[in-house]
Amino acid sequence: MDAEEFRRRGKEMIDYVAEYLENVEQRPVYPDLEPGYLRSLIPSEAPLEPESYEDIMKDMERVIMPGITHWHSPYFFAYFPAASSYPAMLADMLSTAIGCIGFSWAASPACTELETVMLDWLGKMLQLPESFIAGTDGQGGGVIQGTASEATLMSLLAARCKAVRRVQTYTSDKSEVEIFSQLVAYTSEQAHSSVERAALIGGVMIRKVPTDSNYAVRGDSLKKMVEEDKAAGLIPFYVCATLGTTPSCAFDQITELGPICNGENMWMHIDAAYAGSAFICPEFRPLLNGIEFADSFNFNPHKWLLVNFDCSAMWVKKRTDIIGAFKMDPLYLKHENQESGLVTDYRHWQIPLGRRFRSLKLWFVFRMYGLQGLQAHIRKQVALAKEFESLVRADKRFEICAEVVLGLVCFRLKGSNELNQNLLKKITNSREIHLVPCQLSGRFVLRFVICARTTESRHIQQAWQHITQLTFELLQEPNH
Amino acid sequence: MDAEEFRRRGKEMIDYVAEYLENVEQRPVYPDLEPGYLRSLIPSEAPLEPESYEDIMKDMERVIMPGITHWHSPYFFAYFPAASSYPAMLADMLSTAIGCIGFSWAASPACTELETVMLDWLGKMLQLPESFIAGTDGQGGGVIQGTASEATLMSLLAARCKAVRRVQTYTSDKSEVEIFSQLVAYTSEQAHSSVERAALIGGVMIRKVPTDSNYAVRGDSLKKMVEEDKAAGLIPFYVCATLGTTPSCAFDQITELGPICNGENMWMHIDAAYAGSAFICPEFRPLLNGIEFADSFNFNPHKWLLVNFDCSAMWVKKRTDIIGAFKMDPLYLKHENQESGLVTDYRHWQIPLGRRFRSLKLWFVFRMYGLQGLQAHIRKQVALAKEFESLVRADKRFEICAEVVLGLVCFRLKGSNELNQNLLKKITNSREIHLVPCQLSGRFVLRFVICARTTESRHIQQAWQHITQLTFELLQEPNH
Ligand SMILES: Cc1ncc(COP(=O)(O)O)c(C=O)c1O
Ligand SMILES: Cc1ncc(COP(=O)(O)O)c(C=O)c1O
Numbered sequence: 001m002d003a004e005e006f007r008r009r010g011k012e013m014i015d016y017v018a019e020y021l022e023n024v025e026q027r028p029v030y031p032d033l034e035p036g037y038l039r040s041l042i043p044s045e046a047p048l049e050p051e052s053y054e055d056i057m058k059d060m061e062r063v064i065m066p067g068i069t070h071w072h073s074p075y076f077f078a079y080f081p082a083a084s085s086y087p088a089m090l091a092d093m094l095s096t097a098i099g100c101i102g103f104s105w106a107a108s109p110a111c112t113e114l115e116t117v118m119l120d121w122l123g124k125m126l127q128l129p130e131s132f133i134a135g136t137d138g139q140g141g142g143v144i145q146g147t148a149s150e151a152t153l154m155s156l157l158a159a160r161c162k163a164v165r166r167v168q169t170y171t172s173d174k175s176e177v178e179i180f181s182q183l184v185a186y187t188s189e190q191a192h193s194s195v196e197r198a199a200l201i202g203g204v205m206i207r208k209v210p211t212d213s214n215y216a217v218r219g220d221s222l223k224k225m226v227e228e229d230k231a232a233g234l235i236p237f238y239v240c241a242t243l244g245t246t247p248s249c250a251f252d253q254i255t256e257l258g259p260i261c262n263g264e265n266m267w268m269h270i271d272a273a274y275a276g277s278a279f280i281c282p283e284f285r286p287l288l289n290g291i292e293f294a295d296s297f298n299f300n301p302h303k304w305l306l307v308n309f310d311c312s313a314m315w316v317k318k319r320t321d322i323i324g325a326f327k328m329d330p331l332y333l334k335h336e337n338q339e340s341g342l343v344t345d346y347r348h349w350q351i352p353l354g355r356r357f358r359s360l361k362l363w364f365v366f367r368m369y370g371l372q373g374l375q376a377h378i379r380k381q382v383a384l385a386k387e388f389e390s391l392v393r394a395d396k397r398f399e400i401c402a403e404v405v406l407g408l409v410c411f412r413l414k415g416s417n418e419l420n421q422n423l424l425k426k427i428t429n430s431r432e433i434h435l436v437p438c439q440l441s442g443r444f445v446l447r448f449v450i451c452a453r454t455t456e457s458r459h460i461q462q463a464w465q466h467i468t469q470l471t472f473e474l475l476q477e478p479n480h
Numbered sequence: 481m482d483a484e485e486f487r488r489r490g491k492e493m494i495d496y497v498a499e500y501l502e503n504v505e506q507r508p509v510y511p512d513l514e515p516g517y518l519r520s521l522i523p524s525e526a527p528l529e530p531e532s533y534e535d536i537m538k539d540m541e542r543v544i545m546p547g548i549t550h551w552h553s554p555y556f557f558a559y560f561p562a563a564s565s566y567p568a569m570l571a572d573m574l575s576t577a578i579g580c581i582g583f584s585w586a587a588s589p590a591c592t593e594l595e596t597v598m599l600d601w602l603g604k605m606l607q608l609p610e611s612f613i614a615g616t617d618g619q620g621g622g623v624i625q626g627t628a629s630e631a632t633l634m635s636l637l638a639a640r641c642k643a644v645r646r647v648q649t650y651t652s653d654k655s656e657v658e659i660f661s662q663l664v665a666y667t668s669e670q671a672h673s674s675v676e677r678a679a680l681i682g683g684v685m686i687r688k689v690p691t692d693s694n695y696a697v698r699g700d701s702l703k704k705m706v707e708e709d710k711a712a713g714l715i716p717f718y719v720c721a722t723l724g725t726t727p728s729c730a731f732d733q734i735t736e737l738g739p740i741c742n743g744e745n746m747w748m749h750i751d752a753a754y755a756g757s758a759f760i761c762p763e764f765r766p767l768l769n770g771i772e773f774a775d776s777f778n779f780n781p782h783k784w785l786l787v788n789f790d791c792s793a794m795w796v797k798k799r800t801d802i803i804g805a806f807k808m809d810p811l812y813l814k815h816e817n818q819e820s821g822l823v824t825d826y827r828h829w830q831i832p833l834g835r836r837f838r839s840l841k842l843w844f845v846f847r848m849y850g851l852q853g854l855q856a857h858i859r860k861q862v863a864l865a866k867e868f869e870s871l872v873r874a875d876k877r878f879e880i881c882a883e884v885v886l887g888l889v890c891f892r893l894k895g896s897n898e899l900n901q902n903l904l905k906k907i908t909n910s911r912e913i914h915l916v917p918c919q920l921s922g923r924f925v926l927r928f929v930i931c932a933r934t935t936e937s938r939h940i941q942q943a944w945q946h947i948t949q950l951t952f953e954l955l956q957e958p959n960h
Pocket of ligand 1: 080148150194244246271272273312832833834835
């Protein structure tokens with residue numbers, strides 16, 4: 001395929017994409033097929049000779065589309081949103097075309113520098129404390145990670161390294177591994193599984209702090225655990241607090257946790273993967289109060305800020321902490337300007353070496369929407385969640401299971417877990433809307449999240465009508 | 481931006497991209513600017529209100545392009561290639577539009593299933609042993625990782641977990657951390673820094689095995705280290721062999737290393753990040769002999785197989801090994817079909833949770849090029865490297881520093897390291913071609929790699945002419 005053919009096919013593809021997104025609500029949101037469906041639809045080996053482009057595109061509808069869960073259907077209410085917008089898609093085409101691998105400043109200065117400045121822009125939108133802003137001479141700054149899981153892992157590794165150095169200054173005979181075996185990390189019992197995984201990878205213990213009736217971690221509970229562990233000779237070194245937990249969008253009390261972390265020399269990381277985007281609205285910003293105590297903070301613009309996956313924004317107060325976690329400089333990656341202090345080599349900030357030019361997506365989205373446009377997007381989706389909440393509350397057969405703060409509504413039929421499991425099964429099998437469950441205080445709960453950028457009030461109304469219809473059918477069944 | 485505007489802007493963007501790639505050789509390959517150049521060119525905060533699309537695109541030329549190192553210029557010979565092709569770019573647009581986050585089978589069955597089958601296709605192209613192919617009932621199979629660094633880390637974590645379980649079966653009183661402190665990993669002193677990093681992350685010791693005169697690790701050297709370490713009470717558990725090292729594209733002797741690994745219960749991972757793509761050609765496939773001993777194998781189609789970043793292909797012989805490294809199943813990620821055995825939930829195979837629909841890129845590239853087209857691409861680039869090698873060999877002032885097997889030529893001026901450093905400085909500052917150095921046996925060496933898909937003989941000739949011209953100038957200088 002030469003440039004001429006690319007021009008033609010590329011334009012057809014733009015039309016295909018626009019067509020797909022405009023009409024996605026007409027497709028069943030969740031596929032109806034058996035595991036292993038795809039293998040028999042295509043050859044078992046790659047072709048020796050080129051095939052025609054038409055055949056490949058035909059296979060998109062024959063092979064791929066029937067197996068897609070349509071995350072951008074306005075009837076998709078599962079997990080958390082996967083952000084998407086046209087400006088981000090255009091920027092991503094650019095980033096693919098430029099195709100630089102920006103592991104160091106020299107590997108493409110614009111890639112590194114735009115990232116630092118975009119994270120400053122975004123940090124200011126969130127009103128992050130000055131200490132997280134790189135500016136021209138700050139000690140802190142931001143980086144784009146692929147995912148929140150990687151951000152959490154990086155923060156834990158940086159904290160581990162810092163803890164080892166600290167312990168070794170007063171007990172210089174202790175080996176690194178000996179210290180590892182005494183380190184304890186803490187997170188909410190409601191935290192995302194990636195936090196426990198990070199501890200597992202890093203080879204340190206992790207304890208789950210119980211939550212209050214709002215599913216939030218409070219200072220007292222953390223304090224108590226830390227005291228116990230210290231008394232047992234362990235070394236508390238890291239806390240991952242969550243703002244907007246995955247099951248119910250609960251908010252750990254970081255104003256209580258922060259002073260404890262700072263007092264005990266524990267690294268405080270804040271994971272706001274989903275909820276973080278909302279903090280650009282002044283009315284939601286108070287949820288971030290306490291951020292000043294944190295060593296690192298992360299949220300996913302690729303969840304709720306109209307920037308397509310992958311783009312997870314992370315800030316640290318001291319860049320040296322994160323770089324120090326594992327700085328390595330083979331000659332083929334060294335470059336002239338490296339020691340100037342002005343230069344950031346982002347490969348020291350992350351697990352992978354290679355990295356895409358992801359800040360272009362942020363730049364396009366910030367400029368095409370403006371802060372006000374982004375705020376409008378968040379507010380609209382929160383209002384839709386409130387609309388759904390009212391519908392649930394008005395039906396006495398149902399209950400709301402957690403406070404609705406942002407775009408997630410946790411609800412259930414009053415009754416057994418089995419009843420609710422059966423309802424969800426009916427919903428899933430209907431393929432008209434899609435949602436997933438969670439567990440709260442031992443109860444099976446349905447999670448309804450406003451996801452697609454194009455979800456409107458009519459989709460919410462339609463979804464609720466559908467749920468009540470299926471509920472009616474379920475309650476008619478003899479052994480429901 | 482609505483769908484209509486996207487159609488218009490998207491088509492303009494296709495033209496911009498085609499135009500950029502067709503004419504990239506006219507741009508200086510390496511930017512001429514000072515660190516920090518970008519910040520002053522754009523506002524210090526995001527706009528409140530939307531800006532015009534025209535202004536943003538104007539800024540591409542004003543702000544971004546001057547700061548780009550053009551990896552797809554035919555005069556770019558640095559690092560290793562970053563693959564790129566039009567079919568991959570089209571497929572990536574689709575993957576962005578579908579925008580599913582394929583962490584589990586249910587999150588988009590096509591995303592998971594196409595990946596498994598494409599890795600089977602690719603595995604067959606490489607003639608991997610049957611045990612790495614998933615098929616319908618294999619124990620092994622493939623996965624797309626973001627980068628080789630992640631693949632190495634995953635393999636090391638899987639090996640660590642397996643080693644702990646094994647040790648605990650005969651010394652059940654040993655704690656996990658105690659065992660960690662005895663584990664030793666091995667890799668070549670020429671290995672990529674990501675291997676040492678993986679060990680650092682996993683909290684295990686790593687030893688660098690010395691190489692022979694071809695910069696390859698031999699069985700005897702590994703054997704000797706392993707014996708020493710066992711005698712010292714340590715537990716050798718993991719070897720990362722490299723096929724195609726980053727400095728000089730050397731090949732560890734895996735037919736010698738394999739039996740040692742298998743005999744000592746050490747996990748053998750093979751990192752062929754760059755060279756792996758060449759194994760689709762029968763004439764290069766012998767370099768992979770010994771793969772049958774490996775537990776896991778990885779290479780980057782995003783380096784040399786015309787698939788844009790990110791796409792790093794990894795295979796394991798036993799999927800349970802890698803899944804077992806950290807399987808976690810919160811309710812909101814559970815789904816009906818999960819336990820059927822037919823179903824792969826790729827989030828258990830990787831560090832991040834979220835993942836893009838990356839196999840579409842493989843599918844498009846395999847089908848649009850056909851195996852023969854891909855082989856032709858590899859052969860052409862190897863021939864260009866040989867052409868450059870001949871030019872160097874014909875000039876008695878220069879020497880070749882390592883056997884030229886694939887697309888990398890290591891060379892230097894006969895003379896001091898300083899002389900060669902000065903030559904490289906001249907080259908870098910000229911901005912007509914771009915390459916980076918490495919160190920081999922204490923000597924400063926220039927690496928010349930065939931990178932861009934569009935590099936032709938005339939670019940090689942031109943590059944060599946340029947190098948000899950700068951050499952001439954350098955040798956004229958009084959204190960060269
Ligand atoms: C609170 C929280 N943290 C982390 C994650 C993991 O996100 P990622 O896929 O970016 O690793 C999620 C995903 O839903 C989440 O809700
Ligand atoms: C041999 C080898 N291994 C690993 C890597 C790291 O690649 P990635 O950016 O995919 O982590 C490289 C990069 O050049 C390499 O040459």
